[in-house]
Amino acid sequence: MSTKILSVVVGAVLSVAGMVSANGAEPTKFTIRLKNTTKPDAFTASNGTKWSLAFSPGTAVVHTDKSVIFTSGKKDRGQGLEAQSEDGDPSTLARSLAGAKGVKSVTVFNTPVNANAPGPITPGAAHKVTVSAIPGDRLTITTMMGQSNDWFYAPAESGIELFKSGKAISGDITSQLFLWDAGTEVNQEAGIGSEQGPRQKGPNTGKAENSVVRKVQDGKSYSKPSNVMRITITPAMPAM
Numbered sequence: 001m002s003t004k005i006l007s008v009v010v011g012a013v014l015s016v017a018g019m020v021s022a023n024g025a026e027p028t029k030f031t032i033r034l035k036n037t038t039k040p041d042a043f044t045a046s047n048g049t050k051w052s053l054a055f056s057p058g059t060a061v062v063h064t065d066k067s068v069i070f071t072s073g074k075k076d077r078g079q080g081l082e083a084q085s086e087d088g089d090p091s092t093l094a095r096s097l098a099g100a101k102g103v104k105s106v107t108v109f110n111t112p113v114n115a116n117a118p119g120p121i122t123p124g125a126a127h128k129v130t131v132s133a134i135p136g137d138r139l140t141i142t143t144m145m146g147q148s149n150d151w152f153y154a155p156a157e158s159g160i161e162l163f164k165s166g167k168a169i170s171g172d173i174t175s176q177l178f179l180w181d182a183g184t185e186v187n188q189e190a191g192i193g194s195e196q197g198p199r200q201k202g203p204n205t206g207k208a209e210n211s212v213v214r215k216v217q218d219g220k221s222y223s224k225p226s227n228v229m230r231i232t233i234t235p236a237m238p239a240m
């Protein structure tokens with residue numbers, strides 16, 4: 001009998017805490033971890049060259065509007081998505097988005113977990129970033145597909161809803177991401193193109209494409225994020 005009463009009391013306290021959070025009184029902190037789940041030399045190009053995949057520094061954007069970074073089927077807006085997608089450099093994009101309409105926060109992640117300098121995450125490595133949000137907020141993550149001319153991983157343009165029915169989401173969100181082509185540089189074969197991130201002479205080199213932002217649908221394993229990365233999100237428990 002006493003055990004049952006105790007469980008009812010605990011349940012009541014938890015639901016009250018949940019209501020406070022849902023009313024937006026206290027933002028929830030989310031820790032996002034992006035792990036490169038590929039192996040070194042996991043891919044083989046048409047000429048037999050083996051190559052490894054890395055993901056660049058990126059942004060974690062909390063927003064309320066539904067397409068703050070790009071619109072599928074439209075040209076890049078010239079706000080820094082190009083440098084993010086072609087050179088793995090999120091700094092211009094972050095500066096453009098900071099304070100923009102419908103954007104609540106922009107956090108750059110650039111230093112891998114257990115590393116002491118900025119850089120991409122190579123096979124097995126991870127980026128970690130923390131954001132704060134309230135119900136109604138959305139999350140967009142951007143990172144370059146490191147062996148491409150202008151490809152980036154991100155969710156649909158509307159972002160990922162951070163709360164469902166007022167409750168913070170938790171767990172694996174990898175399936176909500178896609179591989180996008182920024183439409184700014186002509187594609188070469190992934191992993192061996194001379195104008196791609198690891199091989200280009202300098203930032204912003206390669207043939208201009210003048211196309212639109214669109215999903216990469218080439219049937220390759222890296223085009224499906226769950227084959228190459230794992231992104232988890234963990235909300236901090238509300239203070240009791």
Ligand SMILES: [Ca+2]
Nearest residue numbers: 150183185187
């Ligand atoms: Ca392209």
Ligand SMILES: [Ca+2]
Nearest residue numbers: 195200205206
């Ligand atoms: Ca390039």
